[in-house]
Amino acid sequence: MKTFLLLGLLGAYCSALSTKQQRRFPDDFLIGTATASYQIEGAWNEDGKGENIWDYITHNNPTVIVDESNGDIAADSYHNVERDVEMMRELGLDVYRFSLSWSRILPSGFANEVNEAGVDYYNRLINEMLKYNITPMISLYHWDLPQKLQELGGFANPLIADWFEDYARVVFSKLGDRVKLWITFNEPREVCYEGYGFTTKAPILNATAVGTYMCARNLLLAHAKAYYLYNNEFKTKQGGQCGITISVNSFKPLTDSEEDRAATELKQQAEWGIYAHPIFSQEGGFPKELVVRVAEKSAEHGYPRTRLPQLSEEERVLIRGTADFFGVNHYTGYLVSATRHTPEYSTVSLLSDINVGTYRPVEWLQSAASWLTLMPNSIYDVLTHLKNKYNDPIFYVTENGWATSPEIGLEDDDRITYYRAALESILDSLDAGVRLKGYMAWSLMDNFEWLAGYTERFGLYEVDFSDPARPRTPRKSAFVYKEILRSRVIDHDYEPDTAVMTIDEGH
Ligand code: GBH
Numbered sequence: 001m002k003t004f005l006l007l008g009l010l011g012a013y014c015s016a017l018s019t020k021q022q023r024r025f026p027d028d029f030l031i032g033t034a035t036a037s038y039q040i041e042g043a044w045n046e047d048g049k050g051e052n053i054w055d056y057i058t059h060n061n062p063t064v065i066v067d068e069s070n071g072d073i074a075a076d077s078y079h080n081v082e083r084d085v086e087m088m089r090e091l092g093l094d095v096y097r098f099s100l101s102w103s104r105i106l107p108s109g110f111a112n113e114v115n116e117a118g119v120d121y122y123n124r125l126i127n128e129m130l131k132y133n134i135t136p137m138i139s140l141y142h143w144d145l146p147q148k149l150q151e152l153g154g155f156a157n158p159l160i161a162d163w164f165e166d167y168a169r170v171v172f173s174k175l176g177d178r179v180k181l182w183i184t185f186n187e188p189r190e191v192c193y194e195g196y197g198f199t200t201k202a203p204i205l206n207a208t209a210v211g212t213y214m215c216a217r218n219l220l221l222a223h224a225k226a227y228y229l230y231n232n233e234f235k236t237k238q239g240g241q242c243g244i245t246i247s248v249n250s251f252k253p254l255t256d257s258e259e260d261r262a263a264t265e266l267k268q269q270a271e272w273g274i275y276a277h278p279i280f281s282q283e284g285g286f287p288k289e290l291v292v293r294v295a296e297k298s299a300e301h302g303y304p305r306t307r308l309p310q311l312s313e314e315e316r317v318l319i320r321g322t323a324d325f326f327g328v329n330h331y332t333g334y335l336v337s338a339t340r341h342t343p344e345y346s347t348v349s350l351l352s353d354i355n356v357g358t359y360r361p362v363e364w365l366q367s368a369a370s371w372l373t374l375m376p377n378s379i380y381d382v383l384t385h386l387k388n389k390y391n392d393p394i395f396y397v398t399e400n401g402w403a404t405s406p407e408i409g410l411e412d413d414d415r416i417t418y419y420r421a422a423l424e425s426i427l428d429s430l431d432a433g434v435r436l437k438g439y440m441a442w443s444l445m446d447n448f449e450w451l452a453g454y455t456e457r458f459g460l461y462e463v464d465f466s467d468p469a470r471p472r473t474p475r476k477s478a479f480v481y482k483e484i485l486r487s488r489v490i491d492h493d494y495e496p497d498t499a500v501m502t503i504d505e506g507h
Contacts, residue, residue: 023427025488030135030438032095033088033460034399036142036186038071039447041101043078047117050107052144053154053202064204067453074448075463076470078121085128087444087461087472089507092485095135097398097440098125099142099186102167109146111166119174126178132507137181137398137440139245140168140226143191143201150203155196155215155222164222165229172234180240182230183327183398184223187247188275192216197350200451208349209301213294213308220278220311220319227322241324244279245398248272248386250333250378254359259338263356265289267336270354276326278311280390284320285311290354297353325437326390329399330382333375334358365414369403369449369456374418379425383434394435397426401442403449403456410462410498415477423490441481445472474501 025031038054045051058070077084088096103109104118126136141164145154149163168184176182185191194201197212205211223244230242251267253260269277269287277287285291286308294308311319341357365374383395402418419441426439446459454465460478464471479496486504 022489023431025427025484026430027488029430029436030095030396031485032093032097032135032137032438032440033091033444034097034440034442035077035444035447036099036139037101037104038074038142038144039443039449040075040077040098040445041104042071042073042076044070044072046078047121048107048115049101049118050103050109050115051147052101052103053147053150054144056147056150057202057204061204064199065451065453066455069448069453071448073470075445075465075472080470081121081124081128083472084125084444085132085134086503087474088129088134089132089503090474090501091444091460091478091482092504092507093134094485095137095181095438095440096129096444097137097139097183099139099144100171101144102141103144103146105170106146106167109149109163109167111170114170114174122175126175130178135181136179137183137396137438138171138175138179139183139186139398140164140171141184141191142186143195145203154203155191155218156205156207156211158218158221160218161222161225165225168226168229169233172230172238176234176238176240180238181396182240182242183245184226184242185219186245186398187329188216188219188223188244189247189271192219193350208347209303210307212350216274217309217311220275221315223279224319224322228318243323243325243327243394243396244275245327245329246272246275247329247331247399248276248382250330250375250381250385251336251358252333252381254335254337254340254357257338260336263338264336266293266354267356267358270350276386276390278316278319279321279323280326280386280393281320282391285316294353297348301348323393325394325396326386327396327398328382328386329442330379330397331400331442332372333378333381334360365417367403367414367418368405368408369452372403374402374421376421377425377428379422380428380432383429383436384432387432387434392435394437396438396440397436398440399442400439401458403458406455406457408457410473410475412475412477415475416480419477419481419484420490420492423484427490474498 044055062068107115192215193212196205196215197208199206227242251264253264269290273287295306298306337357341359345352400422402415404412443458445461446457446463449456461472461474479498483494
């Protein structure tokens, strides 16, 4: 009797395991990798490229980068089109997401003069990818604003919306015949909070109380203008889609108390709701509790008006609904408390405005980047939350990845653990009916990791930055990712033979 029960249980357990293992990524689900222009291209002043804010800050203020490095050469992708596409073919990628350097295409930032040599680099890359059926997904802006536009205020100047629209028109007309997936902005929060409100991204404005909010408003208007431009002038002919990518951390209440749940809601509104709500919610506009809170805090600190600029009725309606898909960059998350773990604030900022604490249990696997830990099931939590909150939009996970230290070399077992867990969470999301169309790992290869320079590595391929040729070598994770792409399932027991990387037939 006992044996039967045991056998029965064992059978149930095994079949649960094997059904789990057999869950497949649908054939039309796009699996790929992502990069960004300043982080990989190099050639910072070649063939007519203009200066951007990362050129400027790394050259004029080198000590802000941990290892005082810069992206002057980076992975030298500008001179490695064929090798970069060869790596995509080795992995068997369906899709490759990259960004365009605005000042490579428009050296001054303005659309009066187009640098054809810069456009040609992107043409060569796109054409090479298309030869092998790799779908391009392009971000128009991944943080490298032309320096001249910054000197005119950058995202603090409302005219940025016109400048961005002009730039987008050049891009859509030059590349849109072959590119069908467009992202206006990568991570508005990082542009606005980190760049204008704080010190962790160029232009390091540190305009804490007001900078974040001014930037948020202008960036949303720039996004909306580019979306309508595509919709009205290009979509019918080119047939593509245009969305935006927002970084979405997972936030969960530390306890089940009313206060912690309210604190979590406010934290979400301040981190990503400020960008997602105006575009994806039915009502549009900035999230309600945040509007009230910033108004209160502004008054408390003696500001004659709220620091969160109001959207006019016309602007609210203009921004609402301006995305064919929701791009989600997701890496990690936090537990949120109303009363515990709150920091001391030395200045008024978005953080002091909301004044909530965040916490992470020590059990969560820690990466080489202090901010990045493995929060279990966080992708599923984020995607199902956004699905319910914003009326079931189409999603792409446009970034997700893990940091190792340079010393780890090619044996990146923690990265493998992370990707397998993340991809199980992706399958859970698909099972839950999330309209998710693709997943992109960050990153195809090691690159310039912003303020962390070359001290944190995110690549499936290692890049040797001490060698002028910048050779790329697949890590163990590259072989595992390749097998997932080939088989469309996650085999947790797969041990790759890492001796030789090859290109499979059909790629
Ligand atoms: C992505 O942002 C970026 O899109 C990509 O360019 C980048 O390479 C990738 O992450 C890996 O970092 O320690 O205070 O400096 C993800 C969201 C928000 C994560 C800012 C890193 C740095 C905080 N990022 N955060 S800090």
